[in-house]
Amino acid sequence: MKKHRAKPYLFILPVLVLALVFVYVPFVQSVVSSFFNVRMDGSLADFTGLRNYRNLFSNEIFAQSMANTFLFMLLFVPLNFILIFLAVLLTERESRRNKFFETVFMLPMAMGMSSMALIFKYMFRPSVGIINRLIGIDIQWTNNALAAMFSVVFLGVFLDFGLDYIILLSSMRSLDKAPQEAARLDGANEWQVLTRIKLPLLSPTLFFVLFISIKDALLICAPVMVMTEGGPFRSTQTIVYYYYIEAFRNSNYSAAAAISTVVFIIAAIITSASAALDSRRVHYEN
Template sequence: MTTTETTPAVAPPVAAPGRRRSTSTARGERPLRLVVVTTIIVAILTLVAWPIVAALLGSLHDWNPLNDTYRWVGLANYRRLFADPVFWTSSVNTVVFMTGAIIGRVVLGMALAYAVYSRLTRTKTLFRTLFYLPTVTPLVAVAYVWRLMYNPQFGAVNSFLGLDVNWLYDSRFALPAVMVMTIWKDFGFAVILYLAGLYALPADVLEAADVDGAGAWARFRQVIWPMLRPTTLFVVVTSIIGYLQAFVQVFVLTAGGPGDATSLISYLIYQQAFENYNFGYASAAAFVLFIGTAVLTMLWYRAQTGPLRGKAH
């Protein structure tokens, strides 16, 4: 008697449900990712890369859109720019304005943040709100209010200080007056950042400083301030980028005057482009400002992160 052996059928392997769902989800996300990445690339090319290329090309031409002039002149605009005493005056004013505004913003922001962080301060939320309000207020509105406050006849500044100074029309005080307004407008941003940094400090390090008998000043100078270095780096870098391009406060308060006392590079670009319609010269100044901003930002970043890298290695 012959017995027929039957081989049992083997069921095909079934993929794990989780893996199948993740694969299908990944396939469904690919078109969305492609759209998002493409949109970002197009936005960067349109809003960042193309203006830089247009400014570079425009700086090499005699460019006046009113009479439809776009004639190649090579580096003539740059030679004229570097020989222009107004450009060098504006450059010095820009560096002085940037330096003073950054120092004021960092010092005032850190001091007020540390005061709010202190255990002696109550109603911390109220102070955070009050300090941040100027930051979210439109710059044009703030500039017009400060213009009234600086008025030599009925302004609040002279009334409060008991002085008789024409702040915006005296070459000795015009640029410092613009700097004070800018610091008041922007210090709240630094306060919020420094508060975030203070609340993120490791408690064990601060407790160790207290155990070692460090006083309040030694605790701040040797422990807190070095640990807030990344926050300071961010505040200073963003301030460099912003203050090198400052324009609205000068336009509203002084219009670059008296004389060239408050003329910044950004205001010089505005005058050449939209008052004199010399877009080639303005493009050369804008490209020089772009290079200067990049160089200063890189130098400050390397100066602040270089020692940290050395210690890490």
């Protein structure tokens, strides 16, 4: 029926070129470079096997950046999850009032990352910042490592809040209402309806949001750059930020390639787990 054989290829050609030039080529290049000494112009000098990786794994800054990233993840993922789940529970019912709250909870999405990071940077200044005034304690957000990490975590929660909220809210609302009503008729209370019926039905979406936030935590970089520049004393320098520094400040392309390959592998594990869960999610919708 379709006569012009070449036509569909022509339609997708630009997209394929973009995918090759801006994703696959740099990806392969970066993985290959991680086994070589890389010159300043990006060309490969000599094959070094696993030396870049050995250097990396014995490098204290790498270890610290990894530890910082996992600490960020450990704080960010649960806090993000609890707040979003709470917001969804509170605005689950469709009503005029909840429409207003939905808009409010979506708003952080409309704010650009660097704008939000600047606002947070100024709000969290010690002594003269509004946050310390409101809580009444003068926390050294910029000088204390853990406090600085927390301030970045709060920023991360704000940046992801809107999208995660919409995902969870819409899948909560599209749950089949019949089992819930039946359970209520049989005398189940709201807590039982939530934990026995809604949560199990929702679990694929919940896991999905959880995995996405784990991946976001692994890859966080730009918000940290704007808000703390990795400080104080590298205590908020994350692994992707470290990659950025090695690549663009130190022009150490071999190290950058090895770091990115390590992160690719971790990200691939997280992403494929979330994709596996996502395929389970499908039959609950529509």
